[in-house]
Amino acid sequence: xxxxxxxxxxxxxxxxxxxxxxxxxxxxxxxxxxxxxxxxxxxxxxxxxxxxxxxxxxxxxxxxxxxxxxxxxxxxxxxxxxxxxxxxxxxxxxxxxxxxxxxxxxxxxxxxxxxxxxxxxxxxxxxxxxxxxxxxxxxxxxxxxxxxxxxxxxxxxxxxxxxxxxxxxxxxxxxxxxxxxxxxxxxxxxxxxxxxxxxxxxxxxxxxxxxxxxxxxxxxxxxxxxxxxxxxxxxxxxxxxxxxxxxxxxxxxxxxxxxxxxxxxxxxxxxxxxxxxxxxxxxxxxxxxxxxxxxxxxxxxxxxxxxxxxxxxxxxxxxxxxxxxxxxxxxxxxxxxxxxxxxxxxxxxxxxxxxxxxxxxxxxxxxxxxxxxxxxxxxxxxxxxxxxxxxxxxxxxxxxxxxxxxxxxxxxxxxxxxxxxxxxxxxxxxxxxxxxxxxxxxxxxxxxxxxxxxxxxxxxxxxxxxxxxxxxxxxxxxxxxxxxxxxxxxxxxxxxxxxxxxxxxxxxxxxxxxxxxxxxxxxxxxxxxxxxxxxxxxxxxxxxxxxxxxxxxxxxxxxxxxxxxxxxxxxxxxxx
Numbered sequence: 001x002x003x004x005x006x007x008x009x010x011x012x013x014x015x016x017x018x019x020x021x022x023x024x025x026x027x028x029x030x031x032x033x034x035x036x037x038x039x040x041x042x043x044x045x046x047x048x049x050x051x052x053x054x055x056x057x058x059x060x061x062x063x064x065x066x067x068x069x070x071x072x073x074x075x076x077x078x079x080x081x082x083x084x085x086x087x088x089x090x091x092x093x094x095x096x097x098x099x100x101x102x103x104x105x106x107x108x109x110x111x112x113x114x115x116x117x118x119x120x121x122x123x124x125x126x127x128x129x130x131x132x133x134x135x136x137x138x139x140x141x142x143x144x145x146x147x148x149x150x151x152x153x154x155x156x157x158x159x160x161x162x163x164x165x166x167x168x169x170x171x172x173x174x175x176x177x178x179x180x181x182x183x184x185x186x187x188x189x190x191x192x193x194x195x196x197x198x199x200x201x202x203x204x205x206x207x208x209x210x211x212x213x214x215x216x217x218x219x220x221x222x223x224x225x226x227x228x229x230x231x232x233x234x235x236x237x238x239x240x241x242x243x244x245x246x247x248x249x250x251x252x253x254x255x256x257x258x259x260x261x262x263x264x265x266x267x268x269x270x271x272x273x274x275x276x277x278x279x280x281x282x283x284x285x286x287x288x289x290x291x292x293x294x295x296x297x298x299x300x301x302x303x304x305x306x307x308x309x310x311x312x313x314x315x316x317x318x319x320x321x322x323x324x325x326x327x328x329x330x331x332x333x334x335x336x337x338x339x340x341x342x343x344x345x346x347x348x349x350x351x352x353x354x355x356x357x358x359x360x361x362x363x364x365x366x367x368x369x370x371x372x373x374x375x376x377x378x379x380x381x382x383x384x385x386x387x388x389x390x391x392x393x394x395x396x397x398x399x400x401x402x403x404x405x406x407x408x409x410x411x412x413x414x415x416x417x418x419x420x421x422x423x424x425x426x427x428x429x430x431x432x433x434x435x436x437x438x439x440x441x442x443x444x445x446x447x448x449x450x451x452x453x454x455x456x457x458x459x460x461x462x463x464x465x466x467x468x469x470x471x472x473x474x475x476x477x478x479x480x481x482x483x484x485x486x487x488x489x490x491x492x493x494x495x496x497x498x499x500x501x502x503x504x505x506x507x508x509x510x511x512x513x514x515x516x517x518x519x520x521x522x523x524x525x526x527x528x529x530x531x532x533x534x535x536x537x538x539x540x541x542x543x544x545x546x547x548x549x550x551x552x553x554x555x556x557x558x559x560x561x562x563x564x565x566x567x568x569x570x571x572x573x574x575x576x
Contacts, residue, residue, distance in 0.1 A: 002027050003546060005041035006508065009052035013498040014483040016476050024052055026504045029546035029560075034500055047508060050540055053479045054498050055082025055505030056459045057486040059440065060236075060268050060300055062086060062115050062448035064093050064150065069125035069526050072145040072555045076446050076456045078536040079516060080507035082544045083147040083487075083495060083564070084446070088236050090197040090212040091115060092153030093126070094136035095182055097160045104128045106159065109205025113315065116449035120527030133182075134189030141563050145549045147505065149490070149564035151236055152186045154196035154212035154223065166211035167204065176222060183226050190565025192490070193233035193263065194223050200240040201320045207329075220257055227261040232491050232570030235265040242267050244358035245279055251286045258295030262576050264489060265290075268300035269443035271359050272433055274425035280433050287438035296575040298489060300443040301433065303462040303481075305419045306455045307519040309372065309532055310363075312339070312403070313411030316452055321360045323351035332411050339403045349399060362420050367391065367398035371405060372414030373521075379408050386418075414521075431472040434481070440489060441481045450531035457516030457534040464515035464538075475511070491570040504546035513538030 002025040011034065012019045023037035033039065061084045063073050073084055086092075091111060096103050112119040130136040133152055140148065158166035161178045171179060187193065196212045204210050227233045235257055239250040246254075258265040270283055283299060290297040310316045312328060312335070319325045327338050327348065338344050351357065352364040367388035374382055382390065382405060391401035406413040433439055441462070444455035459482055465471075466478040473481070487496025494502040517535035525531055535553055542550035547560035564570065 002032055002037075002039055002041035003043070004548075005037055005044035006047045006052055007037075007044060009047035009050055009508065010511075011498060012051055012053045012476055012479045014054040014480055015497055016480040016484075019051070019476060024498070024506075026543065026546045029504055031498060031500055031502050031504050034498070049510070050508050051475070051511050052498070052506060052508050054483040054496055055507050055542065055544065056080045056482045057083045057490075057492070057496060058444055058446060058456075058459075059085045059266065059442035059486040059489065060088050060444060061446040062088060062091070062117070063148065063446065065111065065117060065122055065126050066447045067140055067144050067148065068127065069121065071143055071559050071561070072549065073148075073447070074555070075533055075536065076444070077146050077542060077555070078539065078550055078553050079457045079460045080509065080536070080539055080542055081146065081456070081459060082505035082507070082542065083149075083492065085149055085151070085192070085490065086447070087151035087153055087192070088195050089115070089202070089238050090154040090195050090210065092133075092150065092156045092195070093128075094130055094133045095156055095160045095186065096131050097163070098131045100163060103159055106205065107156070110155070110210065113205045114202050114210060116315070116452055118450060118525050118527065118529035121525040121529045125526035132189070133186035133191055137190055137563050137565065143559055144561040144563070145555065145559045146544060146561040147495070147564050148561060149192045149566070149570070151193050151195035151234070152183060152191045154194060154215065155210050157182055158211035158215070162211075166214070167208050168214055170214070170216065171219065176219060180222060180226055183223060184229070187227070187230040187233060187566060190563065190568065192566050192570065193227045193235055195236040196220060196223070197238040198240065199238045199242065201243065202238070217253055217256070220253065221260050224257040224260040227263055231567040231572050233261075233566050233572070234263055234490060235261055237265055237267055239267075242269070243271070243360070245282045246286055251289060254286050254297050255290045255293050255295055258290050258297055258575060259293045262294070262574055264296040264298055264573055264575060266298040266300055266440070266489065270299040270301035270433070270439065271362075272301060272426060272430045273362070273421040274423060274429050275421065277429070280429065284436060284438065287436075290575075294576050296438065298438050298440050300440055301430070302443050302455065302458055303430070303434070303441050304458045304465070305422055306453050306458070307532070308417055308453045309451060309519070309521065310415040310417060311411065311413065312406045312415070313413075314451070317360055317363055321352050321364070322354075322356045324348055335411065336407045340407065345399055345403065363417050365420055366402050368418040368420070369402060370416040370418060372416050374405070375409040375412045379405055379413065427470055427472065434473070440485055442486060450525070450529075451521065452532070454519040454532035454534050457536065460514050460536055460539065461516040463509075467511050467514065489573065491573040492564070493569055493571055504543055506543040508540040508542075510538040510540060
């Protein structure tokens with residue numbers, strides 16, 4: 001007897017093959033039968049007119065902490081994501097040195113600063129009762145609703161071995177060997193491989209460059225070689241050039257790391273903008289050179305424009321523009337005074353327009369910002385209005401106008417920057433770039449930057465766009481790009497396609513309605529901390545390992561997810 005039977009669905013199996021109509025039966029967590037099914041089932045449903053696809057795989061998340069207070073990884077699970085890759089960008093909650101309890105506090109403050117996680121939620125929502133990486137994985141086992149695999153963060157390895165010297169210091173030979181021992185131990189316990197960052201935007205809770213930014217190429221290559229000694233492992237890496245254009249040295253480093261490991265290396269995020277046509281070929285040069293050197297470098301790129309919620313009162317992307325962080329980090333009264341100084345604003349705008357601002361230049365057309373929530377009588381009626389219009393009425397320059405609006409709210413005003421790359425040429429360039437064999441959809445950062453951006457719904461929004469919007473790819477191709485492509489990159493065993501015998505990670509949706517709702521600010525984290533959320537539209541149900549986890553955008557309470565461990569749940573994807 002089947003556990004559940006889905007009758008008459010339009011099956012899009014993840015392979016890219018044409019859709020077809022079939023019944024699909026689930027038994028013992030697997031897809032038991034596909035076709036015209038006559039076998040009895042404990043439960044069944046009519047899915048005529050609905051699409052049944054494999055569960056989506058999100059290759060870049062930061063759910064490492066959130067899964068402890070939110071085992072459903074919302075809103076990703078609501079939007080059909082059944083498998084998430086965590087531990088990215090060099091940041092993980094383990095290992096933690098048992099001789100230094102203060103390292104947990106350092107890690108929480110770092111994650112709060114660099115990944116925009118609520119410090120209160122980190123302190124109250126996770127148990128922090130592990131030391132080794134395997135203990136961290138064990139703490140999640142049996143209590144999550146999604147499948148989740150985790151890289152080992154380079155920052156945690158350095159901190160464990162070197163303590164405070166991890167920031168600014170270089171390891172001795174003995175310390176490097178201890179780092180490698182810990183790393184091998186983590187991969188033996190099921191870690192997916194190495195994640196690391198050398199991005200100039202990544203600073204710890206003290207405002208200092210995070211630990212991995214101090215690593216020299218020899219250290220990175222030693223860790224990369226260790227990755228290649230374990231089955232089913234990967235590398236994920238970030239450098240400063242990821243945000244704009246790689247330097248030659250950065251390309252050389254990526255190529256050498258991937259070749260040394262004999263494993264794929266993925267990075268994010270490839271920003272596609274027709275106004276900067278030279279960016280894509282430059283970024284993909286790393287992939288071309290890697291293939292010639294026995295490696296493989298994969299660029300993640302988002303198929304939607306991610307909604308962003310910004311403010312001059314909290315740490316956000318504007319702080320990362322050179323010369324801006326010093327002003328925006330001042331106490332609020334001093335910050336307002338400095339921002340009201342015309343010379344200060346002029347210098348900030350000059351720096352924002354320069355090459356050194358990189359991809360953040362996209363956020364500096366302040367006239368196109370839309371005013372969100374306001375908090376003072378002076379700003380009554382401004383919500384939803386465009387800064388350019390308000391500035392024209394007031395006879396002000398747009399940035400001056402925006403500063404005055406924010407100052408009236410003591411810097412609490414919510415700001416919505418309108419994208420500059422929403423033009424037909426940019427979408428045509430995206431369509432072309434997605435065809436490249438080393439470009440993959442992803443980079444949601446789900447679980448991070450919680451009150452400032454909402455990338456998790458990219459799956460439903462993209463499919464809705466493919467069915468009823470720009471229609472840049474077919475439904476079958478869109479599903480493959482969200483399922484089989486990332487599953488094959490990570491070497492996931494029997495996941496990513498709808499095949500008999502494979503794990504029953506499934507999403508059932510209405511093709512006439514599938515979409516993502518508007519991003520809204522909610523206060524549902526531990527400590528009543530805020531985050532942006534987006535309702536899933538048109539998702540009928542989501543199954544994880546054959547168990548219904550979502551029905552009609554509501555969690556069922558089941559926690560059928562598995563901690564996916566390298567070797568057991570992943571197989572090696574060699575570059576050679």
